[in-house]
Amino acid sequence: MSDMAAKARVADLVIAYAALVDESNACDALDEVVVASDSWTSATDLMRARGYRKVPKRATSSKVPPEAVEAALTTPGTVFRKRFMADSPWTPTTS
Secondary structure (H helix, E strand, C coil): CHHHEEEEEECCEEEEEEEEECCCCCCCCEEEEEEEECCHHHHHHHHHHCCCECCCCCCCECCCCHHHHHHHHHCCCCCEEEECCCCCCCEECCC
16 A cells, blocks of 8 residues: 555644555455644554554655545644545544
């Protein structure tokens, strides 16, 4: 999934976005995940702490969807998710 990771910078925050397999590891359990943090490393650590697997070590793009940026900036440090390619709202992770 590392080809589906993007990073953007807004003021002093890094917005980390990736398509990742969730902790259930079900074949259809692919989430879009986004978080705002002080660095890519801390953002990906937050994703891992929420049970996401194979979190990329670096971004391969700077194209974070605008709605993902908006969600991440509402509460920096909170990991938000939605099912991959779903037309649903971003929600905070709970695991």
